Amino acid sequence: MVGQYDENLLSDMLPIYYTKFFPQNVFCRWLSCGSSPQPLANRELSFTLADDVYLRYLSISNQKELQTLFQKKCPHKLDIGAVYNTKPSIARHDSVVLARELVFDIDLTDYDEVRTCCQEAKVCQKCWKFMVVACEILDKALKDDFGFQSILWVFSGRRGIHCWVSDYEARTLDSPGRGAVADYLCLIMGGENQSKKVHLGSDNLHTSIRRALNIIDKYFEEILQDQEFFATADGLKGLLKLIPDEALRTQVEKKLEKLPESSLERWKHFVNVYEGYCRENGFAMRKIKYLVEEIKIQYCYPRLDVNVTKGFNHLLKSPFSIHPKTGKVSIVFKPNNARRMKLDEVPTIHSLLDDSAADSAQHQNNMKTSVKNFQEVVFSLEKSEAMRRKTDANISIDF
């Protein structure tokens, strides 16, 4: 129903959406829990109004104020910032950031050099699979490696996903800490001028990389067939550029050119040639020991926007905000359900408000599920916050 969406109608529809559909109560609980021990009022919110007027340093102290602010300003987009030592509107530039969820932002535009189905702002069910892989790998790493539990996954409304980690340790992590976590999770590095963006060296592969590769393997052939990475001349060139060893590159080039265009076929033959080459030239192994793994990672591993993660006070679009360009709701989803998520089933403001729209019932239903997903995360966060406060209290009594 994207065709029916009209940005100009937003100002009329949003007040109803905020009152009737936006989960204000859970939202406030999530934010205040994530701000504690500071009060909710110290948390920065920012609004983008019609015509891109930008309001920063807003804050609320309870649900009532949120509702009033929504009705008064009617924000087209809602962003969430950091928790300050005082009400953000008072000190503005002089206030000190005390806490902030650890956030991750993955955008499909960063996959433009590998995806073949869409480019730039366009997305389809095929490229959504990159997000499925990204979500699974990150979720697992955050839970298993870092021990985080309150992890919220949000569809950004157009071409990416956001992840919010609300655990106390994550919220209070300092800048170097955020940097280190981001670097730990970031395997693809380099810009326009670097073709090969993954370098795994020749030592043992780190446990987290092995785990990520296992996840990629579940999807690799499927994505390969969807995207046909190596079917075109350009695609093939892209693969060849990733092979640092000249002799191997020539062998691969000769072999693959003759093959039919199927990427899966070409990939299998590439792996064959590579393995044969490694058997014959043991000495060359060091440089290309993990070549197959490196290529898989370059094509499928999550491409994080590390600046968002590293910045302590980077603003990020709130869950359940409406994407002003698509009208889609930034819904909360469960990571193990990402695979089954259909982009055209994501509720839009239009279909929610218009009962007669063809997909209205389904969208309303999906909206409810999404709010439920949100609630689940918030409940568990509240529980662990209560536990933390109790332990803290006990420790201080012991002294």
Place this chain on the structure above:
Amino acid sequence: MDLNIRRKSTRAPVTGSLIETYPHDLQMYKIPPTENISLQEFETLALERLTLLRSLATATTLKGLRAYSDEWKEYVISDLRNQGLKYYSKLFEISRCGATEADLQARRKDHIAHFILRLAYCRNEELRRWFVARELELFKMRFINMSGDAVETFFKLNNLCYNNISEEEKTEIITFLRESTSHPNIENMKFYKVKFFEVLDLVKLRKVFLSGGYAYIPHKDFVSVLSAQFRTHLRQSLAVACHHLGEIEQDERLVCLLKGLHQSYTGNNYADTKAVVPIESLDSLSVKSFPLCMRQLHDQLRLAHHLKHGGRLQYGLFMKGIGVTLEDSLRFWREEFTKIMDLDKFEKQYAYNVRYNYGKEGSKKNYSPFSCLRIINETVGPGDCHGCPYRHCDVSNLKNKLQGYGLDPQAVNDIVDVTKKGHYQVACSKYFDAVHSIDLGLGINHPNQFFEESQKLIKGEIKVEIKKENKATVKKEALEEMDFDEISEWN
């Protein structure tokens, strides 16, 4: 104030109390010294420690030695000996817990001098970073070279208690430890469990096994835990020291001394320029007077009429630094960007950033153009064209680019060779020589310095015919101007 009395008290220290204050060679510098010392000793100690820290910086930056390697250590030790700082060379070589008079005196000097330099280096972020980096190198080196029993004493003295994990627990995770820890023979090592944020340097490099928020480290990696603590503590202490600077500066005798100490390190930050460069000349300037990092950004902008955020920041601040006015800068970006977008979109989404760079928006700081160090350490992601081309380009790409610019093939090979070895700034200097057809061998550490040197050359302020002796002096001066910073991070 009677200086004589002070001197007396330092000359006859009570040894009994010294051993209590300084039981160990390696210190965390938690408690500041409280004794009275003479101004003369104050000055001597400060200068001696400065020599030590400079020696460390020279070893990493100028000699290009890998920090903590044997050659690095040897260089510093022999340098300290040559400078007559035997007590520092001893402390640097190995840390013990001896109790001779010489040991105690060395520790006392080490302690006092560290705190004096805190005062000299707390006044701005640039200085603090330099100081913290050096002190951290020193601390790490001394920790690594601690004798076995000294390690135990050190942990005891500093109330550091960590329990190793049981054999059963270790057996359970041994495969993961083997995969994720970068030491051989981990079978024979005891492992300890610490929170992941205590060993961020290992996390960053993926050199430690993480599980449930804990990092599993062998004894050897404790240097990470301690240096992280040391760093945090030092950073906080510097902030506190800076706060109290006003009180200290009421004593004029100290003011001159403290301010003079670090002066050789505050290079130009190019935040304010007097020159005015019209944007019409950018195309021609970019060919000769722009370093490669800026030239490629300029070319990319002309070609694609767009740059991503990192590129806009790096190039925008550089332009400000060479003397493009805010109005010109706005016009320049507008003209390019509006070739692919509406004027409205540009004004709303991009003009803010241009004004921001000039300190007209947001926190209204006058931002300095990025130094080489900053650029080399930039994060460069998909679609980005900024960063240092010698670090962030494939060798083949770099080669094509340089050949495309019509550089002499020999020069191209030279540049590519040093790039491969990781000497990015040397590569930049060679590029400078190649585009100017000259052999200067400047030490380039700031894109705006590249620009200024080039302009001086073109305008004939530097004599071009260089004899051998002249060349050597130019080189030396350039090196001395270098901004020694946390270069070890990208080694």
